[in-house]
Amino acid sequence: MKIAFFDSKGYDERIFKIHNKNYNFELRFFQERLTEQSAVLAKGFDVVCIFVADDASELVVNQLYSFGVKLIALRCAGYNNVNFEAAQGKLQVVHVPAYSPNSVAEFTILMILTLIRKIHKAYNRTRDLNFALQGLLGYDLCNKTVGLIGTGRIARVFIEILMGFKCKVIAYDLYPDHDYAQKVGFEYMSQEDVFKNSDIISLHCPLTRDNHYLINRETLNIMRDDVIIVNTGRGKLINTLDLIDALKTGKVGGAALDVYEEENEYFYEDFSLKGIGDDVLSRLIMFPNVLVTSHQAYFTEDALGNIATTTLGNIQEFVDQKTMTNELAYVDGTKGWGVKRIND
Template identity: 35%
Template sequence: MKPKVMLVEIEKEEKEYFRKSLRKDVSIAFQEEILTEDNVEKYKDELKDTEILSVFVYSKITEKVIKSMPALKYITTRSTGYDHIDVEFCNKNDIIVSNVPVYGENTVAEHTFALILSLSRNIHKAFYRTARDKFDLVGLKGFDLKDKTLGVIGAGHIGLHVIRMARGFGMEVLAYDVNKQPFLAEILGFRYVPLDQLLKNSDVITLHAPLIEQTYHMINKENIQIIKKGALLINTARGELVDTEALLMALEDGIISGAGLDVLEGEALILEEHRLFSPELPQDSLQKLVRNHILLHREDVVITPHIGFYSTEAIHRIRRTTVKNIRAYIRGNPRYTVGEKKNRSKDLQPV
């Protein structure tokens, strides 16, 4: 009997790809809606015999959600980050978790520079102005990136692509990362520095770190004060890396002259409108929504709806890797595993 896979957060046009690619290996069920504790009961009949679960970043796979799937043995997320999955609980219950470690380093890096250029040349302001048939230049003076300093927090796959692009613009680059690669720093022409030094000396700061306990609110009320006055802050990683209250304060006080955000703290709530009217909505969640609403209406902030990964090429790579992950699990050789179970997988080359 074929194992059952449930693919959630699936767009209509994706179904045919997965159906065609996996029909020989598994029985398939689809769910377009995100999966959370709030709606897991709704799908309990479909989930009870699900052995393989495929999710994206907006589904919150908590202990309660996992317990509703007694047959669950494998979760594969169609993303690099996996903070939306209770990996610790999975490890304790012998459930394997895999991710897509490489799919769009260049894709996210390109979007990072789209946000940087939108702010540095006031493209967002100019667009709205010309849309109203106004062509004056007042308030639209920008600045060159050449000879400016870019601070890259997280010099992994995506961060290194950003660094290459920055050097092409003629920028100086500082990087902060716990895992240093001195040879690459020499080849690409950047310097590793402590976080405080990066914040004090960068004209543009861009975040490419994973969301873990140590990086939660790594930009906060204390260190945001030392950022070079007038710098830009860009976040295409995870919203929770930045304390939104601190960001609003820094924008209001002129410490930061602009922010480019593809991710927001608590952004999942924006997608779950029904939760806004729940009496059980935590006070801190409501505060996050209010702060995000304020950010949305600031002229010095450019917000995109988590589309840094969303290119034709990157989506194809995500789908292809997800199919290969599922097949590898079925063959008994799961790959790209995360958490304590990662040692059981072969170290295969990214696709």
């Protein structure tokens, strides 16, 4: 079984080679992202393994199919970069639904605390031997209302962390688990009520056709003044220009963003010497009350190990012609066509 890895970094190659000792697949690592131009590199491979910035568009899927590729193995949870309509009946698709909920949940709370206690500003000051406290006044997280959009695996770990800070937690989910909510001690509300009643709003949902630009001018206007927006999900959940306007007027008190809607151009690469041409991203970074990180919430040794073992395990199930635990496909349900894990 020959596997082509696209958009691979040194850490990907290291961790997959370690865990491949249990499988003995033939692995080939390409630094190039999967695009219409680079898809030709997949010739002769049975599987392509892709990440969040790779592009499995209709044209690319058809190219892969013509090259004899049989499986797309996402080494991430999100799958909005795959055209499932094109893949249907041609290529099977698997993903990694839960590589490390702890890593993302812990990073989310870290971003919130950094932002509301201005730790990033204090760190830079003390390096310049400035020990003044002026401008560093923060507030307690305790007793604040934190609203979540989505209550999946990551969100559940995050909720339990928030309970330790004695926060009031409210949430919206398309498929609410009321038994779990009662057990842990949070409340489900409508999406609008979550927006209206939260001091901090954290996004933990996949990107779909229906929630593209979930955070926009209209939804921002119904939020509390000085609300904090946190996004460790997908960049296109937020209309960045609308967010910038709300930051400029003071409607939004701060934003902690591990993702950005046009991140594929810049994230995971070094632009420290040549700069960037994205005026919107540059503007975001310049706000003193905005934290931007480079899609690193998942990035722990534990998570990388889980990604490797789950991805290789998914491929082994494909080889053994077993039911694939983490297969994604279009299904026709009561709410219409959509993408989901078909074995749930």
